[in-house]
Each structure stands twice: as structure tokens, then as C-alpha cells.
Amino acid sequence: MLSPIRTRASLLTAGAAVAALLTGTLSAGVSQAAPSAAAATASQENCRPDGLYATPGVNVPYCSVYDTEGREKMGADHQRRIIGYFANWRTGKDGRPAYLAKDIPWDKITHINYAFAAIDSANKITVGGDGPNNTSTGMTWPGVAGAEMDPSLPYKGHFNLLNKYKKLHPQVKTLISVGGWSDTGGYNDDNGNRVNSGGFYSMATNADGSVNHAGIETFADSAVAFIKKYGFNGVDIDYEYPTTMKDAGNPLDWQLANGRRAGLVKGYAVLMKTLREKLDRAGAADGKHYLLTVAAPSSGYLLRGMETFQVQKYLDYVNIMSYDLHGTWNEHVGPNAALFDDGKDSELAGSNVYSTAQYGGIGYLNTDWAYHYFRGSMPAGRINVGLPYYSRGWKNVQGGTDGLWGKSSATSCPAGSGLTKCGDGAVGIDNVWHEKDTTGKEAPAGFNPMWHAKNLEKGIVGDYITQFGLPANTKLTGTYVRKYDSTLVAPWLWNAEKKVFLSTEDEQSIAAKADYVVGKGIGGTMIWEMAGDFDWNAAKGQYEPGDTLTTALYDKFKAAAPYGNKKSGITLPTEAVNVDVDFGQFALGDSNYPISPKLKITNNTKATLPGGTEFQFDYATSAPGNAKDQSGFGTTIIRSDHTGNNVGGLKGDFHRASLKLPAWQTLAPGASVELDFVYYSPTSTPSNWTVTFGGKSYAIAGDLARGVKVVEPSGDSGGPGGTCTAPAWSATGEYGTGVLVSHKSRNYKAKWWNKGDEPGASGQWGVWQDMGAC
Structure with missing residues (x-):
């Protein structure tokens, strides 16, 4: 995801008692001298979220995280999740604005996802080697108020500061996020050079498409040890992407991934099941439930290659990356993260989605569609919708309404992308959060934090622009006019002179999305990334990093009703x-x-x-x-x-x-x-x-x-008989259509004339219909 460039054991000794409980055969005669293992298990089961897989034989301490309705306990003023991604590269050491643990609005959020750890060539989780330049475990910020190290911890860096502030805000949970756009198919070494090995593709799936069980076991063991060492509450998997769609994900990964496509979904399922079970065993030993979550794609194109997303049962919740729905990977100019479809999406129209009867006219590049995709298999409360605190944009846009649903085609595409046709991405003052492509050039994407987009909207050139490589005397060309489509729930900036379109988020769209989350009973929101939020600095007369949008979410959620905790909308048999x-x-x-x-x-x-x-x-x-x-x-x-x-x-x-x-x-x-x-x-x-x-x-x-x-079904399953009153089958007998016989304590009915065909020997397509036990 989620990259600036393209975000895109303690086992129960009474195992038999647990098995009996799950099958409903546990005796009620329990000693009152002390709580039994079975009683403890029953208590924990009362807290298990609806649809969440329970590792067999393990007394998972669900009640440490969930209440007796299966809802997550986050504090009285947090009825819905506000999950913020914290990017480890915004250290301030490069002269650009820092975003440190002290800058997080700790009282407004519920979870922090630390981005990112990677998977090294030995299939183990890594944040790099220890040392003073390691942002996670070694870096310090002398003289920066609020960034003083906690001396009681054996490591420094962001991990030290996160745990320092967690002591002050114990209701906030932290998760280590593994992977992301840049680190799904490899990792960066301590010198910042990409190593094209390690990563999810090879850790979970062998070159022949088979599951890499040894790699998965190694990684899962290392992930459990990692969170225990550094004080995290769980693991967030940002695997981009275990899909069978060719050339999906980071172009740097295509050579590695494409040959494994046939096995990626299966490897993903084994990975998530293994992680769930190892985290459950560790949690039972430690007396606290460890979370397992994923960042999941929202595009119908990517999800089509992920079968039915079979891993949802292993997840405490899913964070939908409901952004990057339009961007400069193609020429179609549209919202980064529209809430709804408007029936006019030029990319979908070009693919005949609206006109092909089988699709039902349903557009799939919007947050609402993605939420409903996951709602089919999960309670609303185990789903969080993603919000982007960044823009995407194009220049030289032709057509559309103030650029919306217009087109912008580049004459050449970024090196290494493999694309033959892409959008003409905005650059310079319209692209300050850019990274460089594989040739060292600015990657054109119209990628900006919301605080910079707000300054563009107000005609302000911020005093920070030199930190992003722009001249101090930079002037704005044209006017950035805010536009808003209430059907899409999408704002954007349109510069008619430059033909620049920047898809944004602001107070109005965030409020509408918060209302949507509350109204649907959704678990909450996930933010990529917190450093893009804004506040107004009156002294300087400019917008800067802040927490305006996050505060708006908090204010909407704090008095909301509890989230939806049931998968089914109807009453099912007990x-x-x-x-x-x-x-x-x-x-x-x-x-x-x-x-x-x-x-x-x-x-x-x-x-x-x-x-x-x-x-x-x-x-x-x-x-x-x-x-x-x-x-x-x-x-x-x-x-x-x-x-x-x-x-x-x-x-x-x-x-x-x-x-x-x-x-x-x-x-x-x-x-x-x-x-x-x-x-x-x-x-x-x-x-x-x-x-x-x-x-x-x-x-x-x-x-x-x-x-x-x-339970076992009662009665004789509705078949005729129930006792072996029918004549016994004979190998020499002749049987016409509909004749009943008994054989090996079962009744059978002939589907057609036969002789010498033993009942039960030829399976469901054979001559004899199995009518049940007798």
C-alpha cells in the first residue's frame, strides 16, 4: 500500500473438554472448587467476534480485547476504530517536516500501524540492522521536545517513542505492518538498496506455485517473537498483492510474482492461518489476545484474482485500502477515493461495465462497493474503510467536467512500470510528496499531503517548499478552485490554466464518510497516513501537519452506537x-x-x-x-x-x-x-x-x-425406513427402478434396473441411491 509512490502457548491441558464444548457435548457437572479449563474456555468464547477462527485446543484470551458481545474494547469515547498508519521515514533528518510519535493525536485514535517491516532473504521479519541510523530501533532526536528516549527500554528510535507514549495512552494498540507497496516482493538493505529476494511472494509461495510451508513457519515464528520483543499488540499484513491478475502490484515485483500467480492465493491462506494459530498460542501463554489484520485491496479488478478472499475468518478485522481507485497508472482522471459510484466513471465505461447486462450496471471503483464486498463474509464491525490523507493528480487534462472523468495521457511512462499507456502525472509544486522512479527522476503522480493541498487551494506557497527541492521564489500559476461532487462524495482541486486535477479529501468529505461508517455499523476507519493531516498555523499564515481530519472523525465516532457485531442479517438456527x-x-x-x-x-x-x-x-x-x-x-x-x-x-x-x-x-x-x-x-x-x-x-x-x-442431525435424515426392514441385497438378485434393499446397515433405492451392482460401491453417480442408516 501504501507507499508514497504508488499506494498504493499455553495449550489447554483439557483439550478433550474444549473439543466437547465446541461440539456441544460437555457435561454440566463441573467442580465448584475452582474454575475449570472448560469454564474458562466458555468465558473466552463469549468474547470471540462473530466469524473469527478459534485455534483448536487453545484457550484464546479474547476477553482481554473484546467484550462479551464480541466488540473490541477501545475506551468509552471510542465506539469506532480510528487506525492511523505511522510512516517510519518521516524522521526530519532529510530536512523535510518530521512526523514523530509526539505528533500523533493519541487521544483521538485507537490503533497505530507502524509502516513498515519487511521480510528478509531468510524469510524473517526485519526492520534492518541495529545502529544509530536505524529509524525503528536506533535513531534519536536530540533537542526535540517530546522526542526524548525512555531510558527503561533497551532500544531507541520510533519503537522507543511509541512505547513511551503508549504508557500514557494504554488504550491505544500498536501493530507492526509488514510489506507495503515497496516491500512485498523484496526489501531494502541497510544502505537503502533494494534486494530482490525475501518478501511475501517467495516466502509464502515456491517458484512452482506450491506453498512454501517452511518459509511461512519461519516468518510466523519471527513475527511472534518480534511483537513480543518490541511491545506490539499484533501484526498487520500488507501483502500487495496475492492475486492471480498478471502484472499486479509493484512493477519491480512482476518478474518474481507472475510465475507464482497460480499459487499465491493458496499461499496467502496458509500464511494467514499459520499466523493466526501462532498468535493465538502466544496470546494464551501471555494472557492477552494478539491482533491479526490485513490491508486489503478495494479494486474489483484485483479482488477478482483473489478468489473469495478466504482469509477473512483468520482476521480480527480487515482494513480496506479504499483509495488509489484512480491514479496516473492510466489516463482516466477521477477521484482517488470516491465513496459512491456515479455511473459515469470513464474507466468503467471504457470496459463496458455499465452496458454489460451481467454486471448489473454496478460500478466497482468506490468505497461503498468495496465495503459491501467484504460485508458478504464479515460483520460490519470487523471492517474498516480506508481514508487517504494525500492527493493524486494529473496535468494536461482534457475534457471532463472541471477535469472530472476527463483524460490525461503521457507521452512516455515511468521507467520500470511496464506500461505502454499511462496518465500524465502532476509534478513540481503539485507533487511535493513524490519519490523518484528507477532512473532517479521525479515520479509524476500529483502526490501531496492534505496540508499542502490546502495551501494550494488558498493560493499559499508554504515556507517548506525548498525542503522538497523547489526554488524559494516559486510562484503559483493559475488558481486552484475546490470542486465537490456530492454523488461521489469527492472533492478535488481544479486549475483551469494548468489543466491540473488534484483529487483530495477535506472536512466535508471526511464528515460524510464518517456518517457513512456510523450509519452502516462499520467498525471504523483506517488512515494512510497520519502525517498528511493538517492544521492552520495563524502565525505563519499557512497550513501545516496537524490533526483536523482525525479530530473530525473522533468527534463523529465518540457518541456513535456500538458497531455491528453480527455477520448475518437474519436469525439463523442455533x-x-x-x-x-x-x-x-x-x-x-x-x-x-x-x-x-x-x-x-x-x-x-x-x-x-x-x-x-x-x-x-x-x-x-x-x-x-x-x-x-x-x-x-x-x-x-x-x-x-x-x-x-x-x-x-x-x-x-x-x-x-x-x-x-x-x-x-x-x-x-x-x-x-x-x-x-x-x-x-x-x-x-x-x-x-x-x-x-x-x-x-x-x-x-x-x-x-x-x-x-x-450437533449431529437428529432422526434418520428424512430418508425412508430407519430400520433394516427392506430385503437384504443379493449379488444374484435383479432389481428394477425404485426397489428398496438393505446392505451393511443402510437402505438403498435402485435408480434403474441392475444386477450384481453392490450398493455403496459405485458412489453418488452409481445405480443405488443411499437412503440412510438403518
Whole structure:
């Protein structure tokens, strides 16, 4: 993400008791002399967030972080999260404005994500070698008020200061963020030179696309040790990106990543499961729950190559990078982080998204679409929407309305980008937070902190411009006029003389987005990055780094209702069965349209599921309500919370789908069935499943819902008989269609005439229909 250039164990001894609790068979006869391990587990389970994976056999101390409703405890005045990314490179040592731990509005935020740690060639987490120039562990700021080191800590740098201020603000949690745009496929050595090894791509996935289990184990162990050493509350994974879309992420990583595309999603899932389990074991040993979060893409293009984002169950919450939705990687001029679609996005129009019937006219380059994508598999409160405290922009914009939805095409693209057509990025005074490209030139992107954009809006040349390489006598050309689109919820600056378009955020857009978060029950917001916020310096007559926007969020959230803590919008059964569902075998990259996975249903109960068993589930309204199967299971949409386009926002969260086992087909214990499934826009893992047969409905254990008891289905699964009263099958007998027999304590019905075909030997497609135990 998130780079200036393109942000883009203590095991329970009573393991059997825990297993019994999870399956609902624990006896009530417990000694009152002392709390039992099972009772402690039950207490912690009461605090587990809805849908969060629990490591088997581990008494995870959820109640150290969550209340008994599964909501995060953040302080009485923090009903929603305000997560701020803290960038370790804004030290002030380069002469540019510093942003240190003392500058963080500690009373206004809830979490700090420290950007970034990397993964070295040995697959271990690293922030570089120790020494006085190491910004994380060695640097000091003599004479800077508020930046004095805490002498009780064995390290210096940002880590020292973060822990110093956490003592004063213990409600604020800190996470180490690993990766980011620059460090996903490699890392920088102590001299600042990029090393094209290490990183997520090779740590999690081998060159042949198989999972690198050894690399994952090494990294996860090192990450746990790291957070314990430096006092962090968890790990934030900024992997950009484990997608099968070709040439995704940093162009410097393409050579490494493209050959591994077929295995990236699987490696990502194993990585997140491994981290979750190791953090849970460490948390049980330490008596505190460690957080695991990710920065997730928001673009429908990238998410299409991430299957159904199967890792959400391992995450305390997801931070959506709902920005970088438009930028100079192409010629389409539009908002960096629009809240809603307006039906006019030139990039989507150029790809026929609005005119192709299967898409339902739904535009997917906006925050609301991204939120609903994740809402399909997570409670609203485990989702945070991203806010950019920086601009993106173009020069030489042609057409559009005050530049909006115009075009800006460069004559040449940045070296190393691999692009043949890109946007003409704003430079100079319109690009002060720029980095240099691979040839050492200014990377044109219109990239500015909001405090500089505010100065441009007011016609002010700040006294800091020489620190960014601009002449002291720099004058502004033209006027930067603030524009605002209320449908998009997007402000921008338009300089008609220079044809410069800078997409911004300000008080009005942040207030509208805060209202959206409150109204939807969303968990909160994530900010990239805190150093871009502003305050007015009256003495100097200019805007400078501050906390105006963050304070606006805090004021909106402090009196808000508690966030949404339930995944389902309907009442689901309180008994669940072990029936597994999995969407897999996705086509890779651009071949994955329409999105056509295999839906595999596996019966892990002791009962046979009879023909006609109905499965219902919800999937996100990020995809239109036209999903179907091509295997005779009769998939129908029985309820849609949204129809039509999404101009101004999607109106609801879910489509509810129904499918049934064909009447002639049963699903025996341990057996699976696969069907070809089709949908047309990305959606996260379908959830809120029910299984109905024998006159009773059950939830499924895999939804990990709070307060659900896992049971074995009662009765005979709705099949005929129930005792072996049917004649025993004979190898020499002849059986016509519909004839009932018994064999090995099960009843079977002939689908067609047969002789000598043993019941149960030929599987679900054979001649005999399994009618259940007898």
C-alpha cells in the first residue's frame, strides 16, 4: 500500500473438554472448587467476534480485547476504530517536516500501524540492522521536545517513542505492518538498496506455485517473537498483492510474482492461518489476545484474482485500502477515493461495465462497493474503510467536467512500470510528496499531503517548499478552485490554466464518510497516513501537519452506537452441522470471467443427506443477483437486498440463494458433491448458510457463528425406513427402478434396473441411491 509512490502457548491441558464444548457435548457437572479449563474456555468464547477462527485446543484470551458481545474494547469515547498508519521515514533528518510519535493525536485514535517491516532473504521479519541510523530501533532526536528516549527500554528510535507514549495512552494498540507497496516482493538493505529476494511472494509461495510451508513457519515464528520483543499488540499484513491478475502490484515485483500467480492465493491462506494459530498460542501463554489484520485491496479488478478472499475468518478485522481507485497508472482522471459510484466513471465505461447486462450496471471503483464486498463474509464491525490523507493528480487534462472523468495521457511512462499507456502525472509544486522512479527522476503522480493541498487551494506557497527541492521564489500559476461532487462524495482541486486535477479529501468529505461508517455499523476507519493531516498555523499564515481530519472523525465516532457485531442479517438456527462448503478451482487472472468456480459440498456428519436437501446462503451485493449453477441444483435467488445499478450506493448487503440436491441424489457421510457455479462480479466468501432436511434447518459449523452448538442431525435424515426392514441385497438378485434393499446397515433405492451392482460401491453417480442408516 501504501507507499508514497504508488499506494498504493499455553495449550489447554483439557483439550478433550474444549473439543466437547465446541461440539456441544460437555457435561454440566463441573467442580465448584475452582474454575475449570472448560469454564474458562466458555468465558473466552463469549468474547470471540462473530466469524473469527478459534485455534483448536487453545484457550484464546479474547476477553482481554473484546467484550462479551464480541466488540473490541477501545475506551468509552471510542465506539469506532480510528487506525492511523505511522510512516517510519518521516524522521526530519532529510530536512523535510518530521512526523514523530509526539505528533500523533493519541487521544483521538485507537490503533497505530507502524509502516513498515519487511521480510528478509531468510524469510524473517526485519526492520534492518541495529545502529544509530536505524529509524525503528536506533535513531534519536536530540533537542526535540517530546522526542526524548525512555531510558527503561533497551532500544531507541520510533519503537522507543511509541512505547513511551503508549504508557500514557494504554488504550491505544500498536501493530507492526509488514510489506507495503515497496516491500512485498523484496526489501531494502541497510544502505537503502533494494534486494530482490525475501518478501511475501517467495516466502509464502515456491517458484512452482506450491506453498512454501517452511518459509511461512519461519516468518510466523519471527513475527511472534518480534511483537513480543518490541511491545506490539499484533501484526498487520500488507501483502500487495496475492492475486492471480498478471502484472499486479509493484512493477519491480512482476518478474518474481507472475510465475507464482497460480499459487499465491493458496499461499496467502496458509500464511494467514499459520499466523493466526501462532498468535493465538502466544496470546494464551501471555494472557492477552494478539491482533491479526490485513490491508486489503478495494479494486474489483484485483479482488477478482483473489478468489473469495478466504482469509477473512483468520482476521480480527480487515482494513480496506479504499483509495488509489484512480491514479496516473492510466489516463482516466477521477477521484482517488470516491465513496459512491456515479455511473459515469470513464474507466468503467471504457470496459463496458455499465452496458454489460451481467454486471448489473454496478460500478466497482468506490468505497461503498468495496465495503459491501467484504460485508458478504464479515460483520460490519470487523471492517474498516480506508481514508487517504494525500492527493493524486494529473496535468494536461482534457475534457471532463472541471477535469472530472476527463483524460490525461503521457507521452512516455515511468521507467520500470511496464506500461505502454499511462496518465500524465502532476509534478513540481503539485507533487511535493513524490519519490523518484528507477532512473532517479521525479515520479509524476500529483502526490501531496492534505496540508499542502490546502495551501494550494488558498493560493499559499508554504515556507517548506525548498525542503522538497523547489526554488524559494516559486510562484503559483493559475488558481486552484475546490470542486465537490456530492454523488461521489469527492472533492478535488481544479486549475483551469494548468489543466491540473488534484483529487483530495477535506472536512466535508471526511464528515460524510464518517456518517457513512456510523450509519452502516462499520467498525471504523483506517488512515494512510497520519502525517498528511493538517492544521492552520495563524502565525505563519499557512497550513501545516496537524490533526483536523482525525479530530473530525473522533468527534463523529465518540457518541456513535456500538458497531455491528453480527455477520448475518437474519436469525439463523442455533444448531449447526459439520457440512463443509468450498468455492475452488478458479480460473486464473483474466480467464476468470465469468467467475466460474466449483462449489464443493462435503457431508462430515454421520447422517446421509437425502435428495432434496436445501442449502441456502448469502453472498454480497458487490455482485449482481444473477448467480447460478450449471449442474442441475436449481440455484435461485430468493431475496435480494439490492437491485439495479449502485449510483449513490448499494441499498443492502446480501443476495440470498437457494440450491437443492437433486431428488435422485443423496450425500452419504464423508461424501462430497461438486457443482459448477457462475457469478459475474467479485464477492467474498458466501456465508450465513443453512442446511434443511428431514423437516429441520441447521446452520453450518464453518460459519464460526457465536452461540451456535455443533450437533449431529437428529432422526434418520428424512430418508425412508430407519430400520433394516427392506430385503437384504443379493449379488444374484435383479432389481428394477425404485426397489428398496438393505446392505451393511443402510437402505438403498435402485435408480434403474441392475444386477450384481453392490450398493455403496459405485458412489453418488452409481445405480443405488443411499437412503440412510438403518
